[in-house]
Amino acid sequence: MTIENIIDKIYPLPENSKENLIQNITEVSYTKGFCLMKAGKVVPYIYFLKKGIARAYASSENNDITFWFGTEGEPVVSMKSYVEGKPGYESIELLEDCELYQLETSKLKALFNEDIHIANWGRKFAERELIKTEELIISRQYKTALERYKDLLKGKPYLLQRVQLGHIASYLGMSQVSLSRIRAEIK
Numbered sequence: 001m002t003i004e005n006i007i008d009k010i011y012p013l014p015e016n017s018k019e020n021l022i023q024n025i026t027e028v029s030y031t032k033g034f035c036l037m038k039a040g041k042v043v044p045y046i047y048f049l050k051k052g053i054a055r056a057y058a059s060s061e062n063n064d065i066t067f068w069f070g071t072e073g074e075p076v077v078s079m080k081s082y083v084e085g086k087p088g089y090e091s092i093e094l095l096e097d098c099e100l101y102q103l104e105t106s107k108l109k110a111l112f113n114e115d116i117h118i119a120n121w122g123r124k125f126a127e128r129e130l131i132k133t134e135e136l137i138i139s140r141q142y143k144t145a146l147e148r149y150k151d152l153l154k155g156k157p158y159l160l161q162r163v164q165l166g167h168i169a170s171y172l173g174m175s176q177v178s179l180s181r182i183r184a185e186i187k
Contacts, residue, residue, distance in 0.1 A: 001073040003101045006048045009073060011124035017117040024107045029099050036100075037078050037092040042085060045102050047076040052098030053162050056090045057170070064091075066170040067136065069159055076100065079129055095163060140173055148172045149182050 003025055007018055027050065030036065036054065037043045049072050056068035067090075070076050078088030082105055112119040139148055149172055152159065159168060169179040 001050060003048065003050075006073050006101070007121070010075075010128060011121045013117050013121055017115050017121075020111060020115060021103075021108075021118055021121070024111065025101050025103050027099065028102045029097070030094055032094055032097050034094045034098075035091055036076060036094060037081075037088060037090065039089055039091045040087045041081075042087050043078045043081040044105050046082055046105060046108070047103070048101040049074050049076060050099040050101055052094060052096040052100075053159075054092055054094050054098065055163070055167055055171075056092045058090055064170065066167045069095075069156070069163060069167075069171065071156075071158070071162075075125065075129065077129065079126075079133075081105070083126070095167075145172060145174045145178060146182055146185075148174075149179070149186075153186075 003022055004018065007013060007021065013021065028047075036047065037056075039059065049070055051072060054070045054076055055066050056070075057064040057066045059065075076092055078090060078092075080086050080088045085105075108118075108122065112122050139151065143151070152168070152172065165179060166176050169176040172179065174182075
């Protein structure tokens with residue numbers, strides 16, 4: 001996916017504003033398994049996935065809990081680092097070889113002060129991320145495991161071909177055994 005398409009998907013910008021934003025974006029590539037962001041560290045960048053898939057997780061004593069998957073066209077960001085400049089609580093691992101667009105947070109914030117259109121784009125970006133988080137919390141609190149799995153099949157069926165079932169089970173808030181049982185019931 002092109003950076004122009006990603007920018008427009010968040011919030012369309014006038015051409016000169018879009019060009020100013022793009023001038024501050026670089027392309028980077030990392031291999032499968034690379035840890036793009038580490039919990040407890042300030043991340044000075046936001047990324048957008050050009051190609052590949054990533055997962056965000058938090059570690060507990062016994063395991064990792066996956067709470068997000070990102071695919072082509074989606075932002076990869078530690079909101080705590082982006083908004084407050086403080087260490088994030090999540091780690092982000094690349095599940096495939098990835099090509100990403102990288103934007104330094106300090107440069108983006110400088111652009112906010114120079115261009116109201118880019119500032120509005122940044123606001124829309126943050127609002128979209130907030131809504132995604134809200135939807136995840138509501139799903140975890142009010143839906144059954146079966147309903148969460150059906151939502152995944154409806155909204156992101158490609159994850160089943162690209163992501164280990166253990167990560168999917170964790171994302172859905174269940175054990176891998178429970179996920180296998182649900183999958184068998186649906187077939």
